[in-house]
Amino acid sequence: MKRKTLTAMILMTAMCVGLLSGCSGGNKQSDTPQETPAATTAATETEAPEATEAAPAEDSGEQVTLTFQYIGGTVPAQDAVINDAIKAFNEQHPNITVEPIYIDWGNGHSQFMNAVMAGTAPDIAMLGGTWCVEFVENGSLAPITDYVSQELMDTFIPAGFDVMTDGDGKIYGLPWDGCTWDVIYRTDLFEEAGIEAVPTTWEEVLEAGEKMKAIGKSLLTVACAGWEVDDYYLPFLWQAGGDICARDESGNWVSTMNTPESLEAAKFYMQLIDEGYMPAEITGMDFEAVLNSFTEGETAMMVAGMWNIGTLQGMSEMDGKWATAPGWAGPGGNAVLSYPNTVHITEQSKHKEEAGQFLEFFYKEGYYEDYCVTSGVFPFTNDFADSEYAQDPMLKPFIEDAKYGHNRPATSKYEEFRQLYLCPGVQSMVAGEITPEEFCAQMEQNFNELHAAEN
Amino acid sequence: MKKKRKSTGGAFRQNYYAYVLITPGLLLVGIILIYPLVRGIISSFFTQASGSMEFEAFVGLQHYQELLDDKIFIQAMKNSLWWTVIIVAALYLLGLGIALLLNCSFKGRGIFRSLVLIPWVVPGIAAAMTWKWMYASQYGIINQILQYLGLIDKSVDWLGSAGTALGSIMVTAIWKDVPFVVVVLLAALQSIDTTLYEAVYIDGGNAFQAFWHITMVGIRDVSVTTILLEIIWTFNKFDLVYTMTKGGPANSTQIIPVYTYITAFNFFKLNKAAAIGVVGLLIVGVFAVAYIIYNERREAQES
DSSP states (O other): OHHHHHHHHHHHHHHHHHHHHHHGGGGGGGTGGGGSOHHHHHHHHTSOGGGGGGOHHHHHTOOEEEEEEEEEOSOTHHHHHHHHHHHHHHHHOTTEEEEEEEEEHHHHHHHHHHHHHHTOOOSEEEEOTTTHHHHHHTTOBOOGGGTSOHHHHTTBOGGGGGGGBOTTOOBOOEEEEEEEEEEEEEHHHHHHHTOOSOOOBHHHHHHHHHHHHHTTOEEEEOOOSTTOHHHHHHHHHHHTTOOSEEEOTTSOEEEOOSSHHHHHHHHHHHHHHHTTSSOGGGGGOOHHHHHHHHHTTSEEEEEEETHHHHHHHTOGGGTTSEEEEOOOEETTEEOEEEEEEEEEEBTTOSOHHHHHHHHHHHHHTTHHHHHHHHTTSEEOBTTGGGSSGGGOTTTHHHHHGGGGEEOOOOOTTHHHHIIIIIHHHHHHHHTTSSOHHHHHHHHHHHHHHHHHTTO | OHHHHHHHHHHHHHHHHHHHHHHHHHHHHIIIIIHHHHHHHHHTTEEEOTTOOSEEEEOTTHHHHHHHHOHHHHHHHHHHHHHHHHHHHHHHHHHHHHHHHHHSOOTTHHHHHHHTTHHHHSOHHHHHHHHHHHHOTTTOHHHHHHHHTTSOSSOOOTTTSTTTHHHHHHHHHHHHHHHHHHHHHHHHHHTSOTHHHHHHHHTTOOHHHHIIIIIHHHTHHHHHHHHHHHHHHHHTOOHHHHHHTTTOSTTTTOOHHHHHHHHHHTSOOHHHHHHHHHHHHHHHHHHHHHHHHHHHHHHHHHO
C-alpha cells in the first residue's frame, strides 16, 4: 500500500511539473542558440560596421535561429513578403534560420514590453510609431549603427530616425513602413455643393463647410473616439504653429499647450463643430465609423490614414466618387501626421550581428519596398517619392505631403498623456464641458504634472 | 479539545491518500494563483524600473497615497460603484420577473426557457462588438428604431457622449448577464412546494402575501448567493467597457478593472496598477467573504 502511494505521489508530481513546463514552452524558441560561444559575438562586435557582412555565424558554421517579431494584420499579403525574404535569406545563409513571430496591433506594445521584462525579447522587433522612445530610454534596444552599414542608413529620410535617437545622438533602429494621414474627399458631394477646389487653407475649409452645410452634409469628419483622438487633433495644432511640448534648456519636457497657437487650434477645431461643418458625434467615431460615414455619403471629406485608399479602391460602389488631396495650411503652415513605424535589434539578442545581416538583406534586396507597397503605405526612403508607385494619383498627395510630416512627441510619457488626458480633454471640449481656454490650461497642467516626477 | 485534536490527526492519517491526490492541484493553484497574487500585493509597496522585473525600492504606501490624488482613479471608483449597483439591481429585478413568467405554465415555455439563455452564451467580445454597431450614431439600428418610433428626433451618440456612454454599456451588461440570474432563480422557484401556495390561499392570504411569504422566502438563499456573485462578477467586468469605449469618452466609462489594465499594460506603471488592483481586490473581497460566511451558515443550518 505504502509503495503504491509513493509511486502515485511521484507520478502526480511529475505530471504537475510536466504541465507547468508545457506552459512556458511558447517562448523557448530563442533559447536554443544560447549555446553559442560568447567569444564569437564578442570578437565581431568590436569590428567596424562594414565587416559585419563577413557573417560570423557562417564562419563558425554554427546554426543560429533569429526571432523576428512584426506587427501586421492590416493586409494579409504582408506575411508572404516576410516569408519570401526569410526563405531567400536562408538560401544565402544556410546556417541562419529566421523565425517570424506575427503579433497584432492591439497587443504589440504590451507584448514587447512583457517579453523584455521576462528576458525573452525577440532578436529583431518591429514597433509602432513612437513606442521605441521608452525602449531607447530603458536600454532594451541595441545601437543599430554597430550592426548595419552607413550606406543603408543613408537611404532613409533623416526625420525617420528622430524618435530612435538618444541624447548622445546614438541611433537605435531603422524606419519601417511609413504612413501619412491626409485628405480623402467625395468628388460627387463636392460637385453637388458647388465647391470647385479642395480647401488648401483654414479659411477655405470654413467656406467649403458653409457650402456643404447648405446641402445638408458634414464637410469633414475625423475620428475622435477612444484613443484615436490625438492623431486627428495634432495636425490642427501643428498647422496653427503649436505643439504638445518642447524640451527646456535642461532637456526636460515641458508643455506648450497653453500658448496662443494651441488655443487657436482648439478654437478652430471647435468652430468646425459649432458651425456644423464637423459632426459633434465624432466623439463616438473611430476610424472605421468615419470611413462608414464617408462611404454612406454623410460626410464629404475625411482625414484618414493612407491604408484607407486601398480599402476604398476595393469598394466598387465607390468608383469615381472620391479622390485624395494634399492637406490644408493653417496660420503656422502645412502639417500632416506622417511617420514610419520602426524596427530594432534588441539588447537581449545573442545574435545581433546576424540580425543586422538579415535587416541589411531585407532592406537592400527590395523586400522592404515590397512590404510597404503591399501594405498600401510607403517606404521611408529618400528616393521613394520619385518611384513609379508614388506617381499613382491617389497616393501622390499622401507621399508628397510626407515632407510636412510631424510625428507624435518623443516623450516616453506621451502614451499616458494622450490616453488619460489629451484624448478625454478633446472629447470634453467637443461635448462643450470645457472651453478651448480651459482645455489648453488643463492640458498644460496635466502634461507638466505627469513629467514633474522625472524632471 | 484533546479528543478533537486526536480525531483530526486520525482523520489526516486515514485520509492522507486523499491529501496526496490533491497535492498536485494545490501546487498548481499555488503557482498560478497564490504566487502572482502575493507578488502583486508586495509589488504595490515597491518601485520598479521600466523593462525590469526586479523591485527597486520599498516605498510603503506611496502608491496608495498617489491614488487618493488621482482624479481619474476617483472617477473610476465612482463609475465602478454606480456600474455595480445599477447593473446588479437591474439584473436581479429583471431576472426575477422573467423567471416568474417562465415559471408559469404556458405553451412554448420550453422554447422561451432556451431562448433566454442566448445572450449568456455569446462571448463577451462578440456581444460588445455587436452592441457597438447597434449603438453607432449615424447608421446604428437603435437610433433608426427610436427615430422610426418617434421617440427621438436626432441620432443620439450613445457611446460617444459622456452622458449616455456608461448607461449604454450597462444595458449591454444587463442583457448579457440576465439569463444567468433567470436560470438560477427559475431553478429555485421550481423547488418550492406548490402545496404551500394552496395553504396560503386556504388561510385567506392574497397573491402578494403568497409571493412575499412563500416565493421570496423560498428563493432567499439562492437570491443572496446570486446577488453576491453578481456583485463580484460585475465589479470585475472588463471586456464590455474595454471593447466598446476603452473608458472614454472623457473617462466617463472608466472603471477600476479597465484603469488597472491600462495603468499596467499601456503605461507600464506596474506598481501603481498593483495598488489599484489591491484596492479592487479589497472591495470584491468583502463580498467574497460575505458569500463564504453566508454559505457556511446556511450549510450549518441545513445540517
